Amino acid sequence: MDQKAVLAVDIGGTKIAAGLVGADGQVHRHAETATPTTELHIGEALRALLTSVAAGVSPSAVGLASAGPLDLRRGTVSPVNIPAWRDFPLVDLAADIVPGVPVTLVGDGIAAAVGEHWRGAGRGADSMLGIVVSTGIGGGLVLNGAAYPGPSGNAGHIGHTVVDPAGPPCSCGATGCVEAYASGPSMVRWAQQRGWTGTDARTLAADAGQGEPIAVAAFDQGTQALARGIVATATLCDLDRVVIGGGVSAAGQILFAPLRRHLSRLATLGFVRRTTVQQSSLGRQAGLLGAARSALLTSQAGTPVGA
Known part of the structure; x- marks a missing residue:
């Protein structure tokens, strides 16, 4: 597997998806779970999913795509369609699950657009x-x-x-x-x-x-x-x-x-x-690819998301 693989996560009102994505856009160890209805259970589901997908691998970065609104400064999300999450510290949770690597947070719509522009119908x-x-x-x-x-x-x-x-x-x-x-x-x-x-x-x-x-x-x-x-x-x-x-x-x-x-x-x-x-x-993988692409780019000094 690509040594620069990124742990990518796509969080929506219906499902949470995760996967390891290489710099070439290949998705490995893709897994999904239904989005729970309470904050506690969402956090537990996210931790279990990320731990499973990243087991035995040291990803170079984590890319998070989430329904919004987002607060990038605080690293929190308040998805309109996930009422259980308000000002949820998503970046801190991901950093706790996968310590020692940079974490990039983007909106799920931005992630889907970046993914399609990178590897899909938006090229x-x-x-x-x-x-x-x-x-x-x-x-x-x-x-x-x-x-x-x-x-x-x-x-x-x-x-x-x-x-x-x-x-x-x-x-x-x-x-x-x-x-x-x-x-x-x-x-x-x-x-x-x-x-x-x-x-x-x-x-x-x-x-x-x-x-x-x-x-x-x-x-x-x-x-x-x-x-x-x-x-x-x-x-x-x-x-x-x-x-x-x-x-x-x-x-x-x-x-x-x-x-x-x-x-x-x-x-x-x-x-x-x-x-x-x-x-x-790209179908269901658009958000994952966009989250990964965003993380890959922001891990490169001076490169803006989506460039």
């Missing part, structure tokens, strides 16, 4: 937005070929862009956010309120694929909000490309066909219409 893009459509909606920006986390590390939070001030409440405390419409649980909730009897986004996608009217309408509603967020971001950042991953993106054309239809209608400016939208080519 060659000068300006791109990575989006994770899952339990929540995460996002990360690559501008001028380098990740742009912003001063606080929280740039790219497209999920909490308001697309309808009169819309439904969002878990962040605002109303009408992209996430309140387009996340898996939000689309499921919208469908259930209209009589759909399924329980999860995977079933909703399957029913939409069979033409079930409420399921089809749920994806139409969700992708319209997502398209509005993408158009707003492309207008601000002059994007070449948008790469969409996360569990809900596995629905394929059930998600992408209505999304592209709404984008075609909503994007009116020429430089916005040139933005292309692609499905992630």
